[in-house]
Amino acid sequence: MVTVKLKPMVEILELLKPYERVFVIGCQLGSGRCKNGGLREAFKVAGYLELHGFKITGVKSPGGTCILERIDAPEKSLIKEAESSSDAILSLACGAGTQLIAENVSIPVITGVNTLFIGVERERKYFDEYCIACGDCVISETGGICPVARCPKSLINGPCGGAIAGKCEVDPSIPCIWYKIESRLKELGSLKSVEKRAPLKDYRSCVYPRRLVLEE
Ligand code: SF4
Ligand code: SF4
CATH class of the missing domain: 3.40.50.2300 (Response regulator)
Known part of the structure; x- marks a missing residue:
């Protein structure tokens, strides 16, 4: 929402x-x-x-x-x-x-x-940003977890290496999302899906203003 x-x-x-x-x-x-x-x-x-x-x-x-x-x-x-x-x-x-x-x-x-932001709600109290509507969704390769919105650097090819004890170096109050992605992919047995380099992001899909047209 x-x-x-x-x-x-x-x-x-x-x-x-x-x-x-x-x-x-x-x-x-x-x-x-x-x-x-x-x-x-x-x-x-x-x-x-x-x-x-x-x-x-x-x-x-x-x-x-x-x-x-x-x-x-x-x-x-x-x-x-x-x-x-x-x-x-x-x-x-x-x-x-x-x-x-x-x-x-x-x-x-x-x-x-x-x-x-576009976020999710928990316990009718907390709202967390989960999506910045980048228009070129990558979460099928990242265990259903968005690194674009949930990593402060929007890194789509793995972590920056600055995390300390699994916490983000930019904001230690949140987990490094790449740790979460890795453990989710291990759980799913599909770690290979992030081993190859993600293609360069197509930023044409987030040039504003955008329009969605419904087909008849
Ligand atoms: S990759 Fe883009 S579209 Fe998909 S959840 Fe993240 S910000 Fe939203
Ligand atoms: S520590 Fe993790 S979440 Fe934080 S900026 Fe680096 S890669 Fe992104």
């Missing part, structure tokens, strides 16, 4: 300073799941803004904010409702959802979150 972190309230207040009537939009996908921008947080932020003198014109979530038909449904358009009643929209959706809102309304859209 895409993980986000709510911006500090002082920063949100500063960003909203020029406006009076604010509509708050949360997102129930990534933002909601990591409890930093779902409907619950949207109501909390709205309450805080009200205490600071803003008029809240609405607090809603369309579910997934990065899906155009959810925010602009023909029968009940959330963004049209927000646009007609407010000076600005505060979006707690990720960068993608917030941009989609912004390009479909004529009023300013302010983000209340920082979008962090």
Whole structure:
């Protein structure tokens, strides 16, 4: 999922300073799941803004904010409702959802979150980065573990050699991911899959902006 972190309230207040009537939009996908921008947080932020003198014109979530038909449904358009009643929209959706809102309304859209990474959730509490969407996935050769996102140097041809007692030299609070890859491949009996040099990474697949087109 895409993980986000709510911006500090002082920063949100500063960003909203020029406006009076604010509509708050949360997102129930990534933002909601990591409890930093779902409907619950949207109501909390709205309450805080009200205490600071803003008029809240609405607090809603369309579910997934990065899906155009959810925010602009023909029968009940959330963004049209927000646009007609407010000076600005505060979006707690990720960068993608917030941009989609912004390009479909004529009023300013302010983000209340920082979008962090594509990650996994554990114990409903920890979110760890697992993928940087490099567009040229190598994990079939690395035991299903991503060295691009989970090694701070993104090394795809083995470890840098700086690990100490299995811990990463850049961040000793995490394991060297290449130790994990090696032990997983041993377990699977497929260590050979990383013995050959990985081909040079095709960086054309991560030139932004990218587009996926669904075939009919
Ligand atoms: S290799 Fe690239 S696409 Fe595959 S998990 Fe890692 S970052 Fe994501
Ligand atoms: S110690 Fe391991 S995880 Fe850390 S930078 Fe070196 S290869 Fe990557």
